[in-house]
Amino acid sequence: MAEKGKDHLLVNKIGEGTVIDHIPDWKAETVVQVLRLDKLARMQADASVATLQNVTSGKLGRKDIVKVDGWHVDEKDADILSLVFPSITVNYIEEGQVSKYQPKVPDTIEGRIRCPELGCISNAEREPVVSRFATLKHERLLQCRYCDTLISFDSVPDHVRT
Ligand SMILES: [Zn+2]
Numbered sequence: 001m002a003e004k005g006k007d008h009l010l011v012n013k014i015g016e017g018t019v020i021d022h023i024p025d026w027k028a029e030t031v032v033q034v035l036r037l038d039k040l041a042r043m044q045a046d047a048s049v050a051t052l053q054n055v056t057s058g059k060l061g062r063k064d065i066v067k068v069d070g071w072h073v074d075e076k077d078a079d080i081l082s083l084v085f086p087s088i089t090v091n092y093i094e095e096g097q098v099s100k101y102q103p104k105v106p107d108t109i110e111g112r113i114r115c116p117e118l119g120c121i122s123n124a125e126r127e128p129v130v131s132r133f134a135t136l137k138h139e140r141l142l143q144c145r146y147c148d149t150l151i152s153f154d155s156v157p158d159h160v161r162t
Contacts, residue, residue, distance in 0.1 A: 033157050034157050050066070078090045080106075082104070084153060109133045112160065
Protein backbone atom coordinates (compact mmCIF):
# COMPACT_ATOMS: atom_id res chain seq x y z
CA MET A 1 0.00 0.00 0.00
CA ALA A 2 2.86 2.35 0.78
CA GLU A 3 4.13 1.84 -2.77
CA LYS A 4 0.77 2.68 -4.25
CA GLY A 5 0.62 5.87 -2.24
CA LYS A 6 4.02 6.87 -3.56
CA ASP A 7 2.92 6.42 -7.18
CA HIS A 8 -0.19 8.40 -6.50
CA LEU A 9 1.90 11.27 -5.22
CA LEU A 10 4.11 11.24 -8.31
CA VAL A 11 1.09 11.37 -10.59
CA ASN A 12 -0.60 14.14 -8.65
CA LYS A 13 2.32 16.49 -8.98
CA ILE A 14 1.18 17.16 -12.55
CA GLY A 15 -1.89 19.28 -13.23
CA GLU A 16 -1.95 18.64 -17.00
CA GLY A 17 0.07 16.07 -18.85
CA THR A 18 1.05 12.44 -19.23
CA VAL A 19 2.73 9.90 -16.98
CA ILE A 20 4.22 6.81 -18.64
CA ASP A 21 4.55 4.21 -15.90
CA HIS A 22 5.89 0.65 -15.56
CA ILE A 23 8.75 1.20 -17.99
CA PRO A 24 11.51 -1.44 -17.54
CA ASP A 25 14.34 -0.07 -15.39
CA TRP A 26 16.87 2.19 -17.11
CA LYS A 27 14.79 2.42 -20.30
CA ALA A 28 13.39 5.93 -19.81
CA GLU A 29 15.74 7.34 -22.45
CA THR A 30 14.36 4.97 -25.05
CA VAL A 31 10.86 6.17 -24.13
CA VAL A 32 11.95 9.77 -24.65
CA GLN A 33 13.39 8.74 -28.03
CA VAL A 34 10.34 6.78 -29.27
CA LEU A 35 7.90 9.47 -28.14
CA ARG A 36 10.20 12.14 -29.64
CA LEU A 37 9.91 14.14 -26.44
CA ASP A 38 13.07 16.06 -27.31
CA LYS A 39 11.00 17.67 -30.07
CA LEU A 40 8.65 19.18 -27.49
CA ALA A 41 10.96 22.19 -27.27
CA ARG A 42 9.68 23.45 -30.59
CA MET A 43 6.14 22.05 -30.37
CA GLN A 44 5.26 23.03 -26.82
CA ALA A 45 7.80 25.38 -25.30
CA ASP A 46 6.38 25.29 -21.76
CA ALA A 47 6.24 21.49 -21.49
CA SER A 48 8.72 19.77 -19.18
CA VAL A 49 9.90 16.17 -19.03
CA ALA A 50 11.05 14.38 -15.88
CA THR A 51 12.47 10.87 -15.90
CA LEU A 52 12.60 8.72 -12.78
CA GLN A 53 14.94 5.77 -13.13
CA ASN A 54 15.24 2.54 -11.20
CA VAL A 55 12.49 3.31 -8.68
CA THR A 56 11.09 0.43 -6.65
CA SER A 57 7.92 -1.20 -7.98
CA GLY A 58 5.92 -4.09 -6.62
CA LYS A 59 5.05 -5.21 -10.15
CA LEU A 60 8.45 -5.18 -11.86
CA GLY A 61 10.88 -4.99 -8.98
CA ARG A 62 12.41 -1.84 -10.45
CA LYS A 63 10.96 0.47 -13.05
CA ASP A 64 11.32 3.82 -14.76
CA ILE A 65 8.67 6.52 -14.99
CA VAL A 66 8.49 9.38 -17.48
CA LYS A 67 6.41 12.41 -16.56
CA VAL A 68 5.51 14.95 -19.20
CA ASP A 69 4.08 18.12 -17.73
CA GLY A 70 1.93 20.20 -20.06
CA TRP A 71 1.72 17.75 -22.97
CA HIS A 72 -0.59 14.88 -23.83
CA VAL A 73 1.35 12.10 -25.52
CA ASP A 74 -0.53 10.93 -28.61
CA GLU A 75 -2.30 7.60 -28.05
CA LYS A 76 -0.88 6.28 -31.34
CA ASP A 77 2.63 7.05 -30.15
CA ALA A 78 1.86 5.28 -26.85
CA ASP A 79 0.69 2.26 -28.89
CA ILE A 80 4.01 2.23 -30.78
CA LEU A 81 5.88 2.45 -27.49
CA SER A 82 3.99 -0.61 -26.24
CA LEU A 83 5.50 -2.65 -29.09
CA VAL A 84 8.88 -2.15 -27.42
CA PHE A 85 7.72 -2.16 -23.80
CA PRO A 86 4.47 -4.15 -23.42
CA SER A 87 4.44 -3.49 -19.66
CA ILE A 88 3.90 0.29 -19.91
CA THR A 89 0.81 2.01 -18.63
CA VAL A 90 -0.21 5.53 -19.60
CA ASN A 91 -1.95 8.04 -17.34
CA TYR A 92 -3.39 11.23 -18.79
CA ILE A 93 -3.86 14.03 -16.31
CA GLU A 94 -6.36 16.76 -17.04
CA GLU A 95 -7.29 19.37 -14.48
CA GLY A 96 -5.77 17.11 -11.82
CA GLN A 97 -7.95 14.12 -12.83
CA VAL A 98 -6.18 10.92 -13.87
CA SER A 99 -7.50 8.73 -16.69
CA LYS A 100 -5.69 5.54 -17.63
CA TYR A 101 -4.99 4.54 -21.20
CA GLN A 102 -4.00 0.96 -21.93
CA PRO A 103 -1.86 0.99 -25.10
CA LYS A 104 -2.65 -1.68 -27.67
CA VAL A 105 -0.71 -3.15 -30.57
CA PRO A 106 -2.10 -1.40 -33.66
CA ASP A 107 -2.98 -3.30 -36.87
CA THR A 108 -1.18 -0.72 -39.00
CA ILE A 109 1.24 2.14 -38.38
CA GLU A 110 1.33 5.05 -40.79
CA GLY A 111 3.97 7.75 -41.10
CA ARG A 112 5.68 7.32 -37.75
CA ILE A 113 8.31 4.74 -38.69
CA ARG A 114 10.89 4.94 -41.44
CA CYS A 115 11.40 1.92 -43.68
CA PRO A 116 15.04 0.73 -43.37
CA GLU A 117 15.08 -0.19 -47.10
CA LEU A 118 16.59 2.88 -48.77
CA GLY A 119 15.07 1.97 -52.13
CA CYS A 120 11.56 1.82 -50.66
CA ILE A 121 9.07 4.22 -52.26
CA SER A 122 8.37 5.61 -48.77
CA ASN A 123 11.98 6.90 -48.75
CA ALA A 124 11.88 8.42 -52.25
CA GLU A 125 13.41 11.89 -52.30
CA ARG A 126 10.80 13.27 -54.65
CA GLU A 127 7.18 12.82 -53.65
CA PRO A 128 7.76 10.12 -51.03
CA VAL A 129 4.60 8.27 -49.97
CA VAL A 130 3.63 7.95 -46.31
CA SER A 131 5.26 4.90 -44.74
CA ARG A 132 2.87 2.09 -43.90
CA PHE A 133 3.57 -0.97 -41.79
CA ALA A 134 1.35 -3.90 -40.90
CA THR A 135 1.93 -5.52 -37.52
CA LEU A 136 2.49 -9.27 -37.41
CA LYS A 137 1.54 -9.67 -33.77
CA HIS A 138 2.56 -13.27 -33.16
CA GLU A 139 5.92 -12.84 -34.85
CA ARG A 140 6.44 -9.44 -33.13
CA LEU A 141 7.35 -7.92 -36.51
CA LEU A 142 6.35 -4.91 -38.58
CA GLN A 143 6.13 -5.43 -42.33
CA CYS A 144 6.43 -2.58 -44.83
CA ARG A 145 3.34 -2.49 -47.05
CA TYR A 146 5.39 -1.39 -50.04
CA CYS A 147 8.57 -3.48 -49.99
CA ASP A 148 7.81 -6.17 -47.35
CA THR A 149 10.89 -5.27 -45.30
CA LEU A 150 10.57 -6.56 -41.74
CA ILE A 151 11.39 -4.72 -38.50
CA SER A 152 11.30 -6.46 -35.15
CA PHE A 153 9.22 -4.77 -32.44
CA ASP A 154 12.36 -4.53 -30.32
CA SER A 155 14.24 -2.50 -32.94
CA VAL A 156 11.42 0.04 -33.42
CA PRO A 157 13.37 2.74 -31.49
CA ASP A 158 16.01 2.66 -34.26
CA HIS A 159 13.42 3.37 -36.95
CA VAL A 160 11.18 6.03 -35.41
CA ARG A 161 11.03 9.15 -37.56
CA THR A 162 12.83 12.05 -35.99
ZN1 LIG B 1 9.56 -0.28 -47.37
